[in-house]
Amino acid sequence: AQSVTQLGSHVSVSEGALVLLRCNYSSSVPPYLFWYVQYPNQGLQLLLKYTTGATLVKGINGFEAEFKKSETSFHLTKPSAHMSDAAEYFCAVRDFSGGGADGLTFGKGTHLIIQP
Amino acid sequence: NAGVTQTPKFQVLKTGQSMTLQCAQDMNHNSMYWYRQDPGMGLRLIYYSASEGTTDKGEVPNGYNVSRLNKREFSLRLESAAPSQTSVYFCASSEAPRGNQPQHFGDGTRLSIL
Numbered sequence: 001a002q003s004v005t006q007l008g009s010h011v012s013v014s015e016g017a018l019v020l021l022r023c024n025y026s027s028s029v030p031p032y033l034f035w036y037v038q039y040p041n042q043g044l045q046l047l048l049k050y051t052t053g054a055t056l057v058k059g060i061n062g063f064e065a066e067f068k069k070s071e072t073s074f075h076l077t078k079p080s081a082h083m084s085d086a087a088e089y090f091c092a093v094r095d096f097s098g099g100g101a102d103g104l105t106f107g108k109g110t111h112l113i114i115q116p
Numbered sequence: 117n118a119g120v121t122q123t124p125k126f127q128v129l130k131t132g133q134s135m136t137l138q139c140a141q142d143m144n145h146n147s148m149y150w151y152r153q154d155p156g157m158g159l160r161l162i163y164y165s166a167s168e169g170t171t172d173k174g175e176v177p178n179g180y181n182v183s184r185l186n187k188r189e190f191s192l193r194l195e196s197a198a199p200s201q202t203s204v205y206f207c208a209s210s211e212a213p214r215g216n217q218p219q220h221f222g223d224g225t226r227l228s229i230l
Binding site: 009032041043046051094 | 147157158159160161172173175206213216219220222223
């Protein structure tokens with residue numbers, strides 16, 4: 001079964017600093033990869049996705065992520081943090097190779113705190 | 117443009133009561149999903165429906181039943197609620213099963229079982 005590991009349940013950065021949220025997956029066959037953001041008392045909103053092609057993908061709100069097959073990683077970055085980026089971030093994978101349940105496998109989430 | 121709509125938004129139940137959570141999507145998606153979110157656990161798949169007329173178990177199906185009423189609607193039922201089912205429940209939809217398109221989520225139902 002797939003597993004997704006997000007390093008750090010809480011990450012704190014200063015406003016204007018680099019944001020780096022880490023995500024590693026377990027599958028030997030690269031799955032589809034997603035990052036979602038959740039603001040308080042809201043649902044999940046898609047930030048970006050990787051399916052095939054270019055390994056550096058750009059998303060909304062200035063975020064981007066790089067797929068590294070050799071490291072089974074899909075880390076999320078943003079060059080300059082803004083106060084409005086404070087939220088919960090989830091990395092998720094979708095196994096398209098067949099077998100097992102459909103649906104996304106999520107990491108446990110990283111709460112991003114922005115210090116003024 | 118509503119997307120995925122869940123009702124109710126909040127509910128408090130007593131142990132042993134039953135309840136149905138409703139979900140509807142207006143994007144003509146084929147696949148629909150139910151997840152639960154618990155602190156520090158991320159989201160876990162309860163049940164899914166790859167297409168109208170089919171349903172399958174996910175990671176944590178015990179204590180739940182589902183009905184894919186039509187292409188738009190996918191309901192989740194708790195027959196005899198237990199405190200361990202206190203959670204936030206999210207419904208999601210996507211164009212097709214096992215595809216590369218993302219899932220779209222509703223705003224959730226916050227359920228407390230006393």
